[in-house]
Amino acid sequence: MTAAFPSFTNSSDVGAFEAIVIGGGPAGCACALWLHKLGVRALLVEASDALGGLQRRSPYENLWIPGLMGHTGEEVAGALHRHVHAIGVTCQLNSRVRRIEAADGGFSLRVEGETVRGHYRTQHLVIATGTQPVRGHFRPAHNVAVGPGYPMENLEVRNCKIAILGGGDNAFDQARFVLQRGAKSVTIYSRTPPRAQPGLQALIPQAKVCIGPYTADQARMTVNGEVFDAFGVMYGFAAQLPDGLPQDLELKNENGYIAVNRQGETVLSGLWACGEVTDYWHPCVTTSAAHGIQVAKQISLRLGR
Numbered sequence: 001m002t003a004a005f006p007s008f009t010n011s012s013d014v015g016a017f018e019a020i021v022i023g024g025g026p027a028g029c030a031c032a033l034w035l036h037k038l039g040v041r042a043l044l045v046e047a048s049d050a051l052g053g054l055q056r057r058s059p060y061e062n063l064w065i066p067g068l069m070g071h072t073g074e075e076v077a078g079a080l081h082r083h084v085h086a087i088g089v090t091c092q093l094n095s096r097v098r099r100i101e102a103a104d105g106g107f108s109l110r111v112e113g114e115t116v117r118g119h120y121r122t123q124h125l126v127i128a129t130g131t132q133p134v135r136g137h138f139r140p141a142h143n144v145a146v147g148p149g150y151p152m153e154n155l156e157v158r159n160c161k162i163a164i165l166g167g168g169d170n171a172f173d174q175a176r177f178v179l180q181r182g183a184k185s186v187t188i189y190s191r192t193p194p195r196a197q198p199g200l201q202a203l204i205p206q207a208k209v210c211i212g213p214y215t216a217d218q219a220r221m222t223v224n225g226e227v228f229d230a231f232g233v234m235y236g237f238a239a240q241l242p243d244g245l246p247q248d249l250e251l252k253n254e255n256g257y258i259a260v261n262r263q264g265e266t267v268l269s270g271l272w273a274c275g276e277v278t279d280y281w282h283p284c285v286t287t288s289a290a291h292g293i294q295v296a297k298q299i300s301l302r303l304g305r
């Protein structure tokens with residue numbers, strides 16, 4: 001896998017599609033690829049400047065995709081981008097879906113991008129917008145990283161005193177990486193007993209773990225009054241929903257994720273969701289892609305292909 005990201009030609013055919021997929025992470029890429037291969041006229045809309053989703057945040061080797069080893073998350077993202085491009089899927093990068101309306105037995109979307117602003121119509125709409133790290137009351141800054149991956153790797157940690165906030169797998173993983181990169185000390189603050197796998201916790205006996213309530217102050221860079229050089233905020237992930245979803249429908253489950261049935265369809269016929277924006281399966285690249293494929297196949301069947 002190489003790092004080059006080929007450019008998509010922005011779609012000039014603003015108008016009607018049989019299916020539109022919102023979000024170009026593993027779920028949306030897999031869904032759009034399969035729709036395209038199954039003969040469905042589909043458009044993939046991605047808010048950022050390249051495909052790959054959360055994998056673009058990861059400099060770490062991804063050892064969790066069966067049969068694929070030796071590549072970082074960022075390289076996996078690059079491979080998704082190049083695959084979708086090579087297959088010829090119509091794709092709109094740097095474009096955010098701003099408004100969704102159910103209309104004429106399908107959907108009307110307002111998409112705003114760098115070069116294209118317009119309304120698209122489609123019979124089937126797929127939400128594959130994934131998740132984003134929970135920020136709490138923190139603002140990302142040179143000394144505050146929110147979520148794992150590149151934001152943490154970009155923190156200056158050598159000979160520094162680091163506070164990691166959160167008690168899950170990411171908190172302990174990132175504490176370990178920070179120690180490997182030469183941090184002077186790491187303190188993990190977890191309000192409840194850490195949920196991280198015991199094996200991960202055992203890897204860093206030198207990290208101090210404080211369990212119980214704490215107050216972290218970004219302006220003073222203190223936790224419970226103790227001063228730190230940098231914070232890593234590892235509060236988990238929350239569903240990232242596109243703006244303008246119909247509010248009058250029971251689209252979300254109690255955790256704020258899009259609720260889908262076994263086929264991947266929401267309560268609204270023709271409105272589908274796949275990947276991490278649903279919490280249907282354990283979140284990872286393979287399940288997200290599989291979910292996207294499931295939805296693509298159901299849409300093609302519905303269209304009689």
Ligand SMILES: Cc1cc2nc3c(=O)[nH]c(=O)nc-3n(C[C@H](O)[C@H](O)[C@H](O)COP(=O)(O)OP(=O)(O)OC[C@H]3O[C@@H](n4cnc5c(N)ncnc54)[C@H](O)[C@@H]3O)c2cc1C
Pocket residue numbers: 022023024025026027028045046047048051052053054055057058059060061062063064065073095096097098128129130131132148149150240241242243274275276277283284285286288
């Ligand atoms: C640091 C890190 C390391 C990881 N390592 C691994 C690993 O080793 N193995 C593994 O299997 N998994 C790993 N994961 C998890 C994996 O990356 C996710 O499970 C997977 O990316 C989820 O895919 P998705 O397509 O559902 O969502 P996402 O990857 O979140 O993609 C959603 C996409 O939707 C776009 N979007 C959002 N809103 C809009 C909008 N309104 N309009 C247009 N586009 C929009 C976003 O820009 C994004 O590109 C890791 C995650 C992180 C953060």
